[in-house]
Amino acid sequence: MTLKLYYHPLSSFCQKTLVALYENDTAFEPVLVDFADTASREAFLELWPIGRFPVLVDDGRDQFVPESSIIIEYLDQHYPGKTKFIPADADVARQMRMRDRFFDLYVNVQMQKVVTDRIRPPDGNKDPYGVEQARGTLKVALDLVDEAMSKKTWAMGDDFTMADCAAAPALSYANQVRPFAESHPNAFAYLGRLSKRPSFARALKEAEPYWANFPKA
Numbered sequence: 141m142t143l144k145l146y147y148h149p150l151s152s153f154c155q156k157t158l159v160a161l162y163e164n165d166t167a168f169e170p171v172l173v174d175f176a177d178t179a180s181r182e183a184f185l186e187l188w189p190i191g192r193f194p195v196l197v198d199d200g201r202d203q204f205v206p207e208s209s210i211i212i213e214y215l216d217q218h219y220p221g222k223t224k225f226i227p228a229d230a231d232v233a234r235q236m237r238m239r240d241r242f243f244d245l246y247v248n249v250q251m252q253k254v255v256t257d258r259i260r261p262p263d264g265n266k267d268p269y270g271v272e273q274a275r276g277t278l279k280v281a282l283d284l285v286d287e288a289m290s291k292k293t294w295a296m297g298d299d300f301t302m303a304d305c306a307a308a309p310a311l312s313y314a315n316q317v318r319p320f321a322e323s324h325p326n327a328f329a330y331l332g333r334l335s336k337r338p339s340f341a342r343a344l345k346e347a348e349p350y351w352a353n354f355p356k357a
């Protein structure tokens with residue numbers, strides 16, 4: 141197999157790339173990284189000292205590709221399929237990249253901050269101020285998503301793009317951290333459409349056996 145994805149099924153940024161791979165039935169070898177296992181963690185750090193997944197390795201093209209958005213750009217370029225993740229028009233592509241950044245930085249990363257604080261050891265190691273800031277940013281971001289999604293099917297309108305790959309896990313986990321069905325009905329309806337999309341439904345199903353590891357409030 142030429143493509144290897146280093147990932148974990150529960151990770152939001154990994155799910156983002158799984159959605160892209162599943163959209164186009166792209167063949168790849170999944171390599172599960174378990175940060176709780178010393179050997180697995182150290183092997184991954186050898187590969188990518190930054191220590192964050194997903195990472196895609198393409199042995200056939202001798203390419204090492206970290207970062208979820210860059211991975212999806214790479215798939216779009218070298219392993220294209222029926223779903224085009226990057227719009228052909230340069231202006232539309234830039235607007236799409238902005239939405240991708242938006243879901244990563246203002247939804248996913250803020251949600252991550254809230255969740256990772258739960259697994260920090262107590263006794264002065266918690267960061268309540270940072271968590272409060274993250275919750276504030278998440279609320280503003282959801283307000284904007286709710287407004288933006290009042291008349292659209294997908295983040296860019298009719299076409300499913302990389303921005304939707306980013307939105308799916310980001311909104312799904314945000315809804316765990318801060319249920320928004322009532323406060324943000326358009327954003328919630330969009331999450332419903334994303335969750336029914338076969339690519340994301342598959343990623344969610346594959347994460348189920350690991351749910352016990354998700355740090356609840």
Ligand SMILES: N[C@@H](CCC(=O)N[C@@H](CS)C(=O)NCC(=O)O)C(=O)O
Binds near residue numbers: 152154207
């Ligand atoms: N900007 C990165 C973010 C990746 C990221 O934050 N991954 C998390 C999992 S969702 C991770 O590897 N966390 C491991 C750690 O923080 O030790 C991307 O888009 O791929």
